[in-house]
Amino acid sequence: MIRPGRGAYGYERALARAGLGPVAGADEAGRGACAGPLVAAAVILHPQRPIGGLDDSKALTPQARERLYDEILRRAVAVAWAAVEADECDRLGMHQADLQGLRRAVGRLETAPNYVLTDGFPVDGLGVPGLAMWKGDKVAACVSAASIIAKVTRDRIMQEHDATFPEYGFRVHKGYCTSMHQSALEEHGPSPIHRWCFDNVVRAARSDRVGRL
Numbered sequence: 116m117i118r119p120g121r122g123a124y125g126y127e128r129a130l131a132r133a134g135l136g137p138v139a140g141a142d143e144a145g146r147g148a149c150a151g152p153l154v155a156a157a158v159i160l161h162p163q164r165p166i167g168g169l170d171d172s173k174a175l176t177p178q179a180r181e182r183l184y185d186e187i188l189r190r191a192v193a194v195a196w197a198a199v200e201a202d203e204c205d206r207l208g209m210h211q212a213d214l215q216g217l218r219r220a221v222g223r224l225e226t227a228p229n230y231v232l233t234d235g236f237p238v239d240g241l242g243v244p245g246l247a248m249w250k251g252d253k254v255a256a257c258v259s260a261a262s263i264i265a266k267v268t269r270d271r272i273m274q275e276h277d278a279t280f281p282e283y284g285f286r287v288h289k290g291y292c293t294s295m296h297q298s299a300l301e302e303h304g305p306s307p308i309h310r311w312c313f314d315n316v317v318r319a320a321r322s323d324r325v326g327r328l
Contacts, residue, residue, distance in 0.1 A: 123256035130230050139228035140257025141217045144265035146209055149313035150290035151273050152198040155216030156264035157224050159192040160257050169259035171252040172266035184267040187260045195223035196268050201310045214238055234258050280306045
């Protein structure tokens with residue numbers, strides 16, 4: 116039984132006592148962006164090497180995320196990530212792309228988990244039992260760690276894309292649908308890394324074509 120107040124490691128410890136360890140946490144970054152990849156990550160934390168300060172990646176400063184990213188890589192049992200590129204997001208749809216990314220990340224862990232905690236919704240096809248947790252990246256340390264790995268990895272990818280497509284400002288908004296991004300999208304039209312499954316991208320492409328006539 117998992118009792119309230121046991122801290123962010125309570126779920127992993129309870130599952131380990133039940134013989135279900137090692138426990139992996141899995142989460143993604145970039146589902147709501149209209150450009151760039153969706154990045155999923157999976158992490159198995161070491162029960163004897165706890166990491167302080169873990170939280171939902173969105174609640175952390177960029178500096179804190181970078182520091183925790185390095186600490187997770189040093190102290191975790193296993194870390195893996197997977198990218199689902201924009202064209203595959205278009206082909207699959209965002210929910211299926213999310214599921215596919217999480218499956219790939221868990222499957223790439225060098226240490227196979229016996230149980231997986233995911234943030235928000237269940238993920239089938241993992242090969243082991245799992246539990247979907249509401250706000251899992253706030254309450255389970257391994258899911259928080261996965262959210263940080265996914266976020267930092269994706270941010271770095273988008274910074275690389277910024278060097279190729281500087282007119283869109285990817286370094287600033289990371290491909291999310293901000294007013295700055297939308298203005299650039301309407302001025303320049305979609306880039307090769309934009310997701311056509313997003314209505315604003317389709318509208319911008321139509322507007323760009325009309326403007327060129």
